[in-house]
Amino acid sequence: MQIHWYPGHMAKARRQIEEKLKLISVAVIAVDARAPLSTLSPDLAAQLSGKSCIILLNKSDLADPEQTKLWTAYYKRRFGNALAFSATQDKPARLLAAIREAAAPIVQRYAARGMRKTVRVLVAGIPNVGKSAIINRLIGQKRAKEGDKPGVTRGLQWVRLSDTLELLDSPGLLWPKLEPPEAAERIAALGSLRSEVVDEVELAWRLIDMLREAAPGAVAARYGVEEGPDARRVFEQICQKRGFLRRQGEIDDQRGAQVLLDEFRGGKLGRITLERCDDAEAGSDGNEAQ
Ligand SMILES: Nc1nc2c(ncn2[C@@H]2O[C@H](COP(=O)(O)OP(=O)(O)OP(=O)(O)O)[C@@H](O)[C@H]2O)c(=O)[nH]1
Ligand SMILES: [Mg+2]
Numbered sequence: 454m455q456i457h458w459y460p461g462h463m464a465k466a467r468r469q470i471e472e473k474l475k476l477i478s479v480a481v482i483a484v485d486a487r488a489p490l491s492t493l494s495p496d497l498a499a500q501l502s503g504k505s506c507i508i509l510l511n512k513s514d515l516a517d518p519e520q521t522k523l524w525t526a527y528y529k530r531r532f533g534n535a536l537a538f539s540a541t542q543d544k545p546a547r548l549l550a551a552i553r554e555a556a557a558p559i560v561q562r563y564a565a566r567g568m569r570k571t572v573r574v575l576v577a578g579i580p581n582v583g584k585s586a587i588i589n590r591l592i593g594q595k596r597a598k599e600g601d602k603p604g605v606t607r608g609l610q611w612v613r614l615s616d617t618l619e620l621l622d623s624p625g626l627l628w629p630k631l632e633p634p635e636a637a638e639r640i641a642a643l644g645s646l647r648s649e650v651v652d653e654v655e656l657a658w659r660l661i662d663m664l665r666e667a668a669p670g671a672v673a674a675r676y677g678v679e680e681g682p683d684a685r686r687v688f689e690q691i692c693q694k695r696g697f698l699r700r701q702g703e704i705d706d707q708r709g710a711q712v713l714l715d716e717f718r719g720g721k722l723g724r725i726t727l728e729r730c731d732d733a734e735a736g737s738d739g740n741e742a743q
């Protein structure tokens with residue numbers, strides 16, 4: 454499927470972050486645990502080289518726990534530091550400890566000179582991955598604006614975590630070329646692209662294909678339909694079963710698509726990871742992290 458989108462405000466967000474990079478010592482790079490490879494910005498890691506980075510596999514409450522373990526190990530091997538997290542369910546202690554550990558050498562260096570320095574921690578990642586929710590969880594207050602759609606955070610926002618740590622919430626970043634197409638589709642399926650730039654019906658068909666591979670039986674179990682190879686046919690059956698019909702008995706495909714996408718995003722079809730870690734290890738995906 455073709456995804457056309459306008460990256461104008463992304464360029465602005467990127468510039469805003471670049472301007473602040475000098476101040477940043479530690480970066481928490483949030484990826485979505487349901488597609489940990491496709492949701493890692495290919496150039497963010499490069500931009501942040503030299504900083505101490507933690508890859509945070511957020512929304513792990515919605516992902517397959519076995520896959521999350523494998524993906525966390527994968528990123529630990531690649532970046533040295535990775536953690537699975539749920540900003541809605543987990544206590545922040547482990548993430549706090551990881552941030553403190555990453556910041557410790559800098560704090561100590563300054564302490565040795567008798568100075569107390571605030572270490573600044575950037576929280577970055579694609580839209581809707583949960584950056585603001587992560588910050589709110591860390592500080593135990595709703596200071597950063599959260600929302601169930603991409604593009605909620607528009608500018609940078611500093612939030613103090615302790616007397617030595619300050620967090621920087623940032624707008625979601627995507628890169629100009631979403632490649633390969635499967636990666637773009639996963640990003641869209643997770644709800645990180647504005648719905649106006651995506652044909653939701655086509656995306657629903659693609660999601661049915663993705664689910665057939667990633668979680669065979671999940672669609673059948675939820676909707677009581679047969680999971681044949683023809684995604685459009687499966688989709689029609691879902692609409693019929695749920696009564697998403699217009700007056701002449703025609704399928705209301707828009708409504709069907711919205712419900713299927715919402716239910717998948719909300720975890721109603723189970724804890725599903727769209728990207729298997731062994732696929733990435735085998736190098737079969739072109740969007741490998743650097
Ligand atoms: N289930 C679940 N939902 C989460 C988690 N983290 C965030 N959310 C939800 O995901 C949605 C997006 O969260 P935000 O924190 O606004 O995401 P963001 O990355 O700041 O998004 P932008 O500012 O738009 O780039 C909200 O509805 C959150 O409640 C998580 O770990 N698990
Ligand atoms: Mg935000």
